[in-house]
Every structure is written in C-alpha cells, then in structure tokens.
Amino acid sequence: MVLGAPFVIDGVTYTPVDVMNYDSVGYAQIGEGDGVSGAHRTLPLPSYVEVTSLETGRTILVRLTQRGPMTGSDLVSLSAGAWTQLGAKSGARVPVRVRRVNPPEAERTLLRSGGQAPARMDTPPGLLAALKRKLGLAVAPPVVMEVATPAPTKVEPKPVAKVEPKSATKVEPKTVATPVTAPKPAAPPKPAEPVKAPVTTSSKGLYVQVGAYSTRARADAAAKAVGGTVTASGKLWRVRVGPHKDRGQADAALAKVRAGGYADAMVVTAP
Numbered sequence: 001m002v003l004g005a006p007f008v009i010d011g012v013t014y015t016p017v018d019v020m021n022y023d024s025v026g027y028a029q030i031g032e033g034d035g036v037s038g039a040h041r042t043l044p045l046p047s048y049v050e051v052t053s054l055e056t057g058r059t060i061l062v063r064l065t066q067r068g069p070m071t072g073s074d075l076v077s078l079s080a081g082a083w084t085q086l087g088a089k090s091g092a093r094v095p096v097r098v099r100r101v102n103p104p105e106a107e108r109t110l111l112r113s114g115g116q117a118p119a120r121m122d123t124p125p126g127l128l129a130a131l132k133r134k135l136g137l138a139v140a141p142p143v144v145m146e147v148a149t150p151a152p153t154k155v156e157p158k159p160v161a162k163v164e165p166k167s168a169t170k171v172e173p174k175t176v177a178t179p180v181t182a183p184k185p186a187a188p189p190k191p192a193e194p195v196k197a198p199v200t201t202s203s204k205g206l207y208v209q210v211g212a213y214s215t216r217a218r219a220d221a222a223a224k225a226v227g228g229t230v231t232a233s234g235k236l237w238r239v240r241v242g243p244h245k246d247r248g249q250a251d252a253a254l255a256k257v258r259a260g261g262y263a264d265a266m267v268v269t270a271p
Contacts, residue, residue, distance in 0.1 A: 001044045001046070001047070002044065002045045003016040003044055004016050009041070009070060009071065010071065010072070010073075014041040014042055015042065016041075016042045016043070016044065016067075017043075018043075018044050019042075019043070019100065020100060020102075021100070022043060022049075022098070022099065023097070023098075023099045023100070024097070024098055024099075025054070025075070025095070025096070025097050025098075025131055025134050025135040026073075026076070026095075026098070026135070027073075027093045027094065027095055028051065028074060028077070028078050028086075028088070028093065028096040029069055029072075029074045029076075029078070029093055030078055030083045030088070030090075030091075031068060031069060031077030032066070032077075032079065033066060033077075033078075033080075034079060034081070034114055035063070035079065035082075035111060035114035035116075036061070036062055036079065036081045036085055036111055036115075036116050036117070037062065037063050037064070037066075037079045037081070037082060038051070038062045038063070038064050038077060038078045038082055039064065039066035039067060039068030039076065040068070040075075040076055040098070041067060041068065043064055043100060044064075045064060045065060045067070046063055046064055046065050047063075047064045047100060048062070048064070048100070048101055048102070048103050048108065048111070049062050049064060049076075049098050049101060050062075050097075050120060051078070051082070051086060051096050051097070052096060052097040052123050052131075053086050053094055053095075054094075054096060054097060054128055054131055054132055054135065055094060055095065056087055056122075056214075057122040057123040057124070057128050058087050058214070059120035059122065059123060060082060060085045060086050060117070060119065060120065061101070061103055061107060061117035062076075062082050062111075063108075074093065075096065076096065081114075081116070085116055085119075095132070095135055095137060097123075097131050101263075103261050104261045106260075107261050117261070118261070119213060119218035119221060120211070120262075120264075121211030121212060121262070122212065122213060122214055122236075205242060205244065205245075205269070206242060206243060206245075206246070206247060206249075206250040206267055206269060207240040207241065207242035207243055207244070207250070207270050208241040208242055208244075208250060208253045208257050208265055208266070208268075209238060209239070209240050209265060209266055209267075209268045210222055210223070210239040210240065210241060210257055210262050210265050211238075211239055211262060211264065212236040212237070212238050213238075214235070214237075215237070216230070216237050219237035222239045222262070223239045225260060226239070226241055226256075226257050226260055226262065227241065228240055228241040229241075240268075240270070241253055241257060243270075247267070250267045251267065254266070
C-alpha cells in the first residue's frame with residue numbers, strides 16, 4: 001500500500017492519507033487505466049471503493065491504482081471499463097458517491113486480473129435524493145395529484161301535510177274479573193358453549209434477500225455467485241436465498257452472503 005508525499009494540483013495541496021471510512025460525493029470523469037480501475041488524489045494505492053452514479057443509482061466496485069485526476073476539481077477518474085460498467089454517458093461528467101470498502105479476496109482477484117466484480121444493489125431513490133442534496137444538485141419535488149371535491153347538493157325541504165286530529169270516541173270500560181295465576185318458573189339458561197379459536201398455520205418462509213437489480217443480467221450474476229434464485233418484482237429483479245426453516249438457519253445464510261461481499265443483504269419474510 002502506497003501513500004506518497006503531498007502534491008499540488010491547480011494551486012491546491014493534496015495530502016494522501018489512509019482513511020478507512022472515506023465517503024464523499026463529487027464528479028467522476030473518464031480517464032486512463034486497465035480493467036475496472038480508477039484514480040484518486042488522497043486514498044492509498046491500491047485501495048477499493050464503491051462508486052455510485054447519482055443519476056441511476058447503479059453501484060460498482062473499483063480498484064484505485066493511480067493518483068488523479070491531475071486537473072480540475074473532479075473527485076475521481078475512472079477507466080473505460082469502469083465507465084462502461086457504471087453505465088455513464090461518453091464524454092460527460094457524472095455525479096457520483098465514492099465510498100471506501102473492504103471487499104472479499106475473490107473480488108479483489110477479479111479486479112487485479114482485469115475482470116469485473118459482481119454488480120452491487122442499486123441505491124434506493126430516497127438515499128439518492130439525499131446524496132444529490134449533499135452535492136448541491138436540484139431534486140425534483142414529488143408529484144402531488146389534486147382531487148376535486150364535489151360541490152354539496154342542496155336539498156329543498158318538502159312541505160308536510162297538516163293532519164287534522166279526529167275527535168276521540170269515549171269508550172266505557174267493562175269490568176271483567178280475571179283469575180290470578182302464579183307465573184311458571186323460567187327454565188334455567190343453557191351454559192354458553194366455548195368458542196374455539198381458529199387454528200392458523202404459517203405459510204411464510206424466511207429468505208435472505210441479496211439485492212434488487214434493475215437488469216436481469218445483473219440479478220443472474222448475483223444469484224449465481226450466492227446460489228440464490230431470481231424473481232421479478234415490478235421493474236426490479238430480486239435475488240433471494242432460501243427458504244429457511246427458522247431464524248437461526250436464515251441468520252447463518254445471511255452471514256455467508258455478507259461474507260461474499262453483499263453487505264446490504266437482509267433477512268425477509270415472504271409468502
């Protein structure tokens with residue numbers, strides 16, 4: 001691992017430093033380099049970072065091998081291979097998030113040999129909006145649909161017909177002797193039968209959700225890496241491992257998946 005002495009670019013002094021929790025936003029430009037690699041001004045060489053496009057949410061793993069960019073104020077320079085995997089447009093600067101990570105040795109080997117690491121989970125829209133605000137980019141407000149309220153209907157009262165009271169007819173009561181009998185005792189009430197609670201059985205299973213991807217190809221690659229399955233969910237493709245019979249088995253599977261480099265994996269309950 002190499003740090004090096006401080007250096008100056010466009011009148012600004014940059015001092016290389018070994019920061020494990022590095023997490024910053026800025027702009028990326030296309031530069032030189034082989035495979036999926038990049039250049040940074042202060043992080044150790046080599047080191048590994050996740051680069052997220054703030055335009056699409058796509059995230060890739062990049063190996064930093066050079067110092068740069070050597071002009072301007074851009075945060076990172078990416079090789080042609082990294083630029084293509086990120087899905088960035090040719091000849092444009094892309095707003096990005098750069099976060100230092102510690103990937104498993106298998107992924108390090110892939111990048112050292114000029115290959116690509118498996119695709120990461122796409123960054124959700126809420127986090128993308130927060131990162132854009134941090135960079136000073138405008139965030140489109142949510143669309144609010146207005147619902148018209150119907151006007152109240154005026155109901156005219158109907159006139160009530162006047163009813164003349166009839167004259168009462170006087171009825172002379174007749175005296176009738178009614179025998180008095182003792183009332184029969186009421187039968188004791190029957191005891192209420194106990195209500196049986198319905199027995200329910202759970203048909204849900206525990207899965208480890210590895211990630212949700214915007215393309216089927218990326219989902220298939222992740223599923224192949226962890227031995228999972230791919231299911232469609234709207235415009236996304238979800239990769240899951242399971243089902244597992246209990247929480248202990250699911251947690252063990254989660255630890256294995258995270259050890260494989262999928263730090264955002266989680267245990268979910270699915271029908």
